[in-house]
Amino acid sequence: MPVGVPRSLGFFYLHPLYRTFLAELGVRWEESSYTSESDLARLDLCPTDEPCVAVKAAFVHVDNLLRKGCRKIFIPAVVSLSETSYCCPKMMGLPSMIKAAFGLSDEDLISPVIDMRDNPKGWPGTWIRAARKMGVSSQARASRALREAVRALRAYEEGAVRSRESFWDTAVMGHSYILDDIFGRGLLERVSEYGPVVTAENVSKEDAAAALHGIFEGERLWTIEGRILGATLHLIRSGKVGRLIFVSAFSCGPASIIENYVAKEAGERGIPLLSLTVDEHSGEAGLLTRIEAFMDSTRTPARRVSRAVVPAGARADRRGCGSGTPDKERCAVPGPGGAGGDPHGRTLAFPDREPFASAIRDEGPIGLVDMGHLRYALRALFAEMGSEVAMPPPLTEDIVRLGKEIAPEFICYPMVTLIGQMRKHAEDGIRKIVMIQGKGRCRLGWYAQVMEEILRKNGYPVRVVSVDSPLPLSEKWERFVESYRDLSGDAHFVRGLRGVRIGLAKIAACDRAVDLLREVRAYEAERGEGDQRFDRFLRELDEARNPAEVKAVFAGYRRDMKRIPRLRVDPLRIAIVGEVYVVNEPFVNKSAEKILGSLEQRVRVYRTLDVTSWLDYHVFKRPRAVIQYGRVVSCAAPYLPLSVGGHGQESVGEAVLAKRLGMDGVIHLFPFTCMPEIIAQNILVRVSKDLDIPVLSLMISEQTGVAGLETRFEAFCDLLEGRRKRSL
């Protein structure tokens, strides 16, 4: 029986590595064909609708291979392809999503890991173990096969580089698994009819990497998307391209970050840009009509040209496909007042940057943005440092509108509310805004600098001061001190430490108070009494001037909460898991816990993910938090053995743990287009089935309404109650 190799995602970049490895091992394998029209009709093989079309197609490819009799499926987990950056979380999580959806055993899913960033020495070992699963026990043979495979990949990548050419008519930038599969709809062929075309793979890694130097921590952009962006910037800045087509999948996470830099550079250099978003509904006719309109309306200057540059191998066997519904198009043609095309096609005035310089110098108060009840800790921290602040504008529909108007279309929802708060600050004359930052596997690490870019592009002369963890000290201490000086006016570090101490005390008191409130809501005789006391607690907490006062405020609150009359009930026990911002920000999750706490059924909500637990594990490495994290990760391991960024792995582990702790159900809350949680949502379908625990996964966006949420929660609690009655 041949081993099945799905032609999806990583395969398009790494097929020389996969093919050479399997050939060197002497393993028979079967590759799935390119995605077909009939395949597009079966994308519901993917258990959830949220993943991008490239991921959904992978499920069809695996199903085609299993139908052909392949028992084992070879699909590596591509974590990182360079020492400095990760790959898109979906490339990391795809094997686990496939395993969960098809119920594959550990023996039938062959998923070695590529992790050149965090496990440069260990990842080859996973390929040796993979070889053993395919019947090759010789370690020497497997190591040799991997060495040959890496060599073949390097040769293929070098072979695709076209550094000699000095000019191309059009650059078509996008993922190979979009452009070279049905989703590209013959786009490259059509554009090549107008003149030579260049793609990201044609620009050398070195040139692409060099072009990213102008972006703060550009080398940490997702590997493939960093290459796409670097190649684009290199071609534009070196004057090697006449116009640009940027193609991305609907709701593509990394594209929502890099498209800002692409649009800005094209706009500033006067390069016509067409941004296309494709998904399973994109039709060939519609796509080609737009391309023709763009190509006909953007003549490129006549330069020395040479023959079209379709790289060897993958592209050679590309095919045209059938027609479908029109596609979304965005076209930005640079002109006066229009520099830096807006990917959403809105005509926004982009005044030149330099005038900002003077405005930014006289900075005034520091604008704060927040999450949940963090504002109380932030006010105390900055007060201790003697820094004047502008408190976070309370989240409202209007703030969301301000954010949505300028945020990238497929950015994860937290950025929409945060940039909305920043825009409100900027409109109120605030010039300096502080935001946390820390490059990881998901997009959060890019928020601060991308939000600054977007606000400035929209005419707001602001500076976003990003604060990253000082660890590892060798790498990050200097930058941490720099941002401390920037935010504290160089206050003595003792004042900073005092500020951190009271800030942490307020965070811890708040998180404990919220958990006590969850308990009281489940039992209180008079509904709402707990919430009233909690609101008073927050006011008192805000006035507390030192940790001792914080302690006293919490003690008073706890005493009063304990005194609230309670009913003798056995509430439903529900664990809330998901993305940190959504589960902690009541405005964004529509006060989900309060809704659950006010339903007819009594519900005791449990949630471990809060600011205290995040800091305890990620910053202070407190032993209890490290042990708890290990427990959650080991619960997740059979379903999702590796981190996919954010809290994706933890959400799966927490759901498994919830079952072990006797919870009745799990509610999984995550933001629109959140990559790690979309992976978790997909795998939780299997967890729920295997462990017989109901899981309600809800994607939260600006369209989420309170009434809709209430109805979902009521139905979910009815289900849980029914199960309880049946189990008695």
Ligand code: SF4
């Ligand atoms: S989200 Fe984007 S980068 Fe990630 S797999 Fe989908 S198309 Fe690729």
